[in-house]
Amino acid sequence: MISEQAQSSIAGENPSSAELSRLNTERYLVLLKNVFEFAHNAIKSVILTNGAAATALLAYLPKGENKSANVVVALALLSFSLGVAAGIVSSCMAYLSQYEALKRAQDNNFAVELIKYRKRSLAILVSLLGVLCFVSGIAFAATHIML
Numbered sequence: 001m002i003s004e005q006a007q008s009s010i011a012g013e014n015p016s017s018a019e020l021s022r023l024n025t026e027r028y029l030v031l032l033k034n035v036f037e038f039a040h041n042a043i044k045s046v047i048l049t050n051g052a053a054a055t056a057l058l059a060y061l062p063k064g065e066n067k068s069a070n071v072v073v074a075l076a077l078l079s080f081s082l083g084v085a086a087g088i089v090s091s092c093m094a095y096l097s098q099y100e101a102l103k104r105a106q107d108n109n110f111a112v113e114l115i116k117y118r119k120r121s122l123a124i125l126v127s128l129l130g131v132l133c134f135v136s137g138i139a140f141a142a143t144h145i146m147l
Contacts, residue, residue, distance in 0.1 A: 036098065039123075043091045046130035050083030053134060057141055069147045076140035083133030086126050093123035 054077055061073060097119035 039094055040091075043087055043094060043123075043127055046090065046127055046134070047084055047087035050080045050087065050130060050134050050137070053137055053141075054080035054084070057137075069144055072140050072144040072147065076137045076144065079133045079137035079140060083130040083137065086130035086133060090123045090127040090130060093119050093126060097123055 057073065057076055057080070100119060
């Protein structure tokens with residue numbers, strides 16, 4: 001959170017520009033930490049939902065059904081597996097994006113800059129792909145139930 005010294009200096013009448021800069025940086029870092037935690041939780045959710053769906057489908061899988069139903073179940077399992085893989089790749093890309101942001105901050109004396117990173121955009125797209133895999137896996141599973 002924001003340091004007590006920064007808060008007390010703002011409560012005064014004329015905070016210096018260095019104190020204002022430090023306060024703004026601290027606020028930015030708190031927000032950035034929350035964004036990273038949110039992204040981490042979203043990626044974990046993609047992996048967990050796809051993995052749990054694949055596990056539930058395997059537990060439900062009856063033996064001795066017709067071949068067309070087995071193909072649909074295999075497609076559902078493939079979709080859930082790709083969703084888990086997308087979550088893992090997204091996690092790696094998010095890590096690399098955060099590492100790149102830290103390196104740039106170190107090179108600029110920890111100056112706060114808002115830059116769009118390709119790795120971050122790719123991590124978001126791959127994570128959304130994981131959600132799409134989950135939805136398609138559910139559609140395949142529903143098709144199997146209707147057969």
